[in-house]
Amino acid sequence: MSRAVQIDQNGGPEQMKIVDVQVGEPGPGQIRIRHKAVGLNFIDVYQRTGLYQLPMPLKLGMEGSGIVEAVGEGVTHLRPGDRAAYASQPPGSYCDVRVMPAMNVCKLPDAIDFDTGAAMMLKGLTAQYLLRRTSPQGGLKAGDYVLFHAAAGGVGLIACQWARALGLQLIGTAGSDAKCALAKEHGATHVINYAKEDFKERVKEITGGKGVKVVYDSVGKDTWEKSLDCLQPLGLMASFGNASGPVPPFAPGILGTKGSLYVTRQTLFSHITSRENTQAMADDLFAAVTGGQVKIRIDQRFPLEQVQDAHRALEARKTTGSTILTL
Incomplete structure (x- = not known):
């Protein structure tokens, strides 16, 4: 079982509830990952409010870091025990454990801690495609x-x-x-x-x-x-x-x-439609971070239970740098 943040209808932060969900085994092309931290992004707000329409009920979150627990058939770039981080469709990262597609999940360099990994993937890959590809x-x-x-x-x-x-x-x-x-x-x-x-x-x-x-x-x-x-x-x-x-x-x-x-x-997910593109962009980002050109600033940390407060702060523009949810 895992905790997960879910909405049953579009609306304000009060629509987000923590529910218990059953997590199974990964199928072909999938992994199971146990999160250490989860990133918060404005796209999460757009999906919650309905600006970006998605089917209900909807689990939120597009970014996270953690430990790979299991891999499905055909997954060759990750193994159980690997440190990993991602920005990926479909939503669902606001949770303890999830099964998800492996394509956009990347091994996290040892020099980058889990909090940083959760804070940097969606935002860092966005900065990468803007400055390097747009x-x-x-x-x-x-x-x-x-x-x-x-x-x-x-x-x-x-x-x-x-x-x-x-x-x-x-x-x-x-x-x-x-x-x-x-x-x-x-x-x-x-x-x-x-x-x-x-x-x-x-x-x-x-x-x-x-x-x-x-x-x-x-x-x-x-x-x-x-x-x-x-x-x-x-x-x-x-x-x-x-x-x-x-x-x-x-x-x-x-x-x-x-x-x-x-x-x-532009949207990030147009740029990471293949394993090769995702890894190339992530490698560029990882090199900028480990080389010291880019430092990831985490200015807000909220426990998963305070996800409503995290969204309120983001929408009120009271945040700076990156925000993560801790587990």
């Missing part, structure tokens, strides 16, 4: 300006550090002076408190009126219009989240008048 025309090179919203969050702090290692001039936005200071401390070249300043005007000022090559935006509705105005001609708007709500429909013609802009809506 590029504007002509690519990114040292010295280029990029704008990164929510720079003090879990993905943002990783991206700040990774961008610095790549020589990029990352302009980070956040909603308070303290969060801006945190982003700056982690490698942002410039920071903008959007609660006090017009980030569009500040970006123009910082870049001498030229704008940025790419905007990485997980905020959505509240930042969309001004973000387009921050881009250079032929720049790329890379949307990867909806923290303030989904972007409303827009006329494609505005992309032409604003400089023949490119727009993409």
Whole structure:
């Protein structure tokens, strides 16, 4: 038996209940993993509220770390006893033990502890595909300006550090002076408190009126219009989240008048559709962490029993860095 967090209908944090579930043996292509820690992400909120519609009842959680207990037929990259971590479909990581697909589960290097492993996979792989695989025309090179919203969050702090290692001039936005200071401390070249300043005007000022090559935006509705105005001609708007709500429909013609802009809506799970891609991206992330270029900051820890409080803190934007659930 295992504890698991489940919802029976979409709604607020109060919909999450801890239930006891039977855990069986892994089938072909599956593993059974006993978690040591579990990651908390905004995608969990989207699934809970119904912004991302999934069948009910629904078990939540997309990220975790732990010990592999058993492997099914055809699984060759993992063995019982391996330390492992993952960001993976389907949801269900908010639990003690689970059976799950093995494809996106990676061996965790000995130099990375379980808490860090649980905190880094979804957010770290997201930063990896954004900075390394989601590029504007002509690519990114040292010295280029990029704008990164929510720079003090879990993905943002990783991206700040990774961008610095790549020589990029990352302009980070956040909603308070303290969060801006945190982003700056982690490698942002410039920071903008959007609660006090017009980030569009500040970006123009910082870049001498030229704008940025790419905007990485997980905020959505509240930042969309001004973000387009921050881009250079032929720049790329890379949307990867909806923290303030989904972007409303827009006329494609505005992309032409604003400089023949490119727009993409990215999700991690489009990038990790194969074992090979998952491992290559994870290896890049592991190397950045073990090499010291990226440090994973865990600022909040909640026991599984306090999962409702964890979601409330995340939605109220009271968190910085990564948040994990402890077991």
